[in-house]
Amino acid sequence: MTDARDPDLAAADPEVFGLIDDEHRRQRESIRLIASENYASRAVIEASANALTNKYAEGYPGRRYYEGMDFIDPLEKLAIERAKSLFGAEHANVQPYSGSPANLAVLLATCKPGDTIMGLSLPAGGHLTHGWKVSATGIYYNAVQYGVRESDHRIDMEQVEKLAKEHRPKLIWVGHSAYPRHLDFEGFAAIAKDVGAVLAADIAHIAGLVAGKVHPDPVPHCDIVSTTTHKTLRGPRGGLILCKEPHAKAIDKAVFPGLQGGPHNHTTAAKAVAFKEAASPDFRDYAQRVVHNGRALGEAMAELGFTLITGGTDNHLLLVDLTSKHISGRKAATALNRCGIELNANSIPFDPRKPFDPSGIRVGVPSVTTRGMGPAQMVEVARLIDKVVVQAAGHDGEIEEDFASKTKAEVREFLAAYPAPGL
Numbered sequence: 001m002t003d004a005r006d007p008d009l010a011a012a013d014p015e016v017f018g019l020i021d022d023e024h025r026r027q028r029e030s031i032r033l034i035a036s037e038n039y040a041s042r043a044v045i046e047a048s049a050n051a052l053t054n055k056y057a058e059g060y061p062g063r064r065y066y067e068g069m070d071f072i073d074p075l076e077k078l079a080i081e082r083a084k085s086l087f088g089a090e091h092a093n094v095q096p097y098s099g100s101p102a103n104l105a106v107l108l109a110t111c112k113p114g115d116t117i118m119g120l121s122l123p124a125g126g127h128l129t130h131g132w133k134v135s136a137t138g139i140y141y142n143a144v145q146y147g148v149r150e151s152d153h154r155i156d157m158e159q160v161e162k163l164a165k166e167h168r169p170k171l172i173w174v175g176h177s178a179y180p181r182h183l184d185f186e187g188f189a190a191i192a193k194d195v196g197a198v199l200a201a202d203i204a205h206i207a208g209l210v211a212g213k214v215h216p217d218p219v220p221h222c223d224i225v226s227t228t229t230h231k232t233l234r235g236p237r238g239g240l241i242l243c244k245e246p247h248a249k250a251i252d253k254a255v256f257p258g259l260q261g262g263p264h265n266h267t268t269a270a271k272a273v274a275f276k277e278a279a280s281p282d283f284r285d286y287a288q289r290v291v292h293n294g295r296a297l298g299e300a301m302a303e304l305g306f307t308l309i310t311g312g313t314d315n316h317l318l319l320v321d322l323t324s325k326h327i328s329g330r331k332a333a334t335a336l337n338r339c340g341i342e343l344n345a346n347s348i349p350f351d352p353r354k355p356f357d358p359s360g361i362r363v364g365v366p367s368v369t370t371r372g373m374g375p376a377q378m379v380e381v382a383r384l385i386d387k388v389v390v391q392a393a394g395h396d397g398e399i400e401e402d403f404a405s406k407t408k409a410e411v412r413e414f415l416a417a418y419p420a421p422g423l
């Protein structure tokens with residue numbers, strides 16, 4: 001109910017309302033190619049923006065520290081059941097605030113401070129939370145990092161095995177934020193079993209592809225699977241941990257009271273909606289189209305002279321080395337952004353340049369696929385990227401305002417046929 005004492009946002013705070021409105025327009029009018037982003041549906045957004053935010057619910061369904069759980073308990077149970085069914089998991093915890101706290105909870109559940117853990121290094125495409133030095137996971141644990149082969153930039157399973165045998169880690173992470181190929185969960189499971197390590201898959205980037213059955217499934221092979229819910233899975237900003245029954249108690253204890261306080265019930269509601277969406281035939285089709293679009297965009301960019309790390313992609317993202325285009329990743333990304341094409345600069349394996357201005361860009365297709373684009377449109381996206389990169393390379397990264405605004409108009413016109421959900 002709105003009345004004069006409870007005005008809506010536009011009336012109560014025009015400044016914040018205006019910034020949200022501007023961001024909505026920007027998302028509508030940009031070709032969004034950041035591989036970790038997507039467009040959540042109107043239903044997901046609605047479920048996440050309501051008075052469930054008012055409620056404290058520390059604990060788990062049936063075992064709470066506060067009263068008034070009549071509707072919160074069934075809601076969280078529904079989210080748990082949907083997550084288990086979607087991924088075929090024995091146990092699900094839907095409370096992690098996001099992917100990073102989910103990963104810290106996994107470590108809290110399985111390791112003691114100082115224990116050895118193993119993960120893919122950040123420069124090779126891994127995530128900070130897999131033991132990188134500046135992360136809590138690299139400060140509180142003894143992190144050993146594996147990488148990719150210099151010859152083909154793929155994960156070197158022989159190196160993983162050698163390091164695992166040498167360091168006997170308590171836990172091994174398998175997962176990435178910038179690796180364009182399938183992960184060999186079965187191979188990792190054999191190594192983990194051999195050295196007595198817990199195997200944890202972090203499918204933050206690829207959860208939607210796993211749910212859509214277009215990526216090898218980690219659930220049968222891994223003790224624990226963590227993920228975000230907002231990347232290819234297309235849900236609200238949040239985290240999720242799945243595990244085999246023997247780890248269930250430790251995982252629940254690690255999330256609460258080990259790491260977090262009360263769950264964000266509005267986000268739990270939106271996760272439940274997203275899990276239902278992801279179980280639908282439409283989503284299966286979406287995941288399939290993501291993979292087709294990734295391949296099509298890669299082929300179109302290769303034809304325009306871009307160098308693809310590993311030569312292509314199996315998933316939703318491309319890692320592109322811009323050395324052959326004579327421009328740095330940062331300069332290219334900045335120029336593209338001025339033209340309404342949004343992606344991020346990214347280190348490439350064995351990058352000779354610094355992380356803040358690396359040699360590459362990461363290009364993801366989850367968002368443009370959600371807008372309904374197909375392989376034919378990927379050719380146009382590649383052409384627009386190339387046009388801006390070539391222009392920027394010829395002007396030492398400094399494109400002129402006239403070029404930027406004309407390209408932006410071209411982008412807007414191109415996008416008009418592909419409406420963005422939730423906006």
Ligand SMILES: *Cc1c(COP(=O)(O)O)cnc(C)c1O
Pocket residue numbers: 036098099100101103126127129175176177202203204205228238
């Ligand atoms: C994005 C990501 C995370 C972290 O998720 P946040 O929600 O940003 O904390 C963890 N692991 C991987 C592999 C990721 O890509």
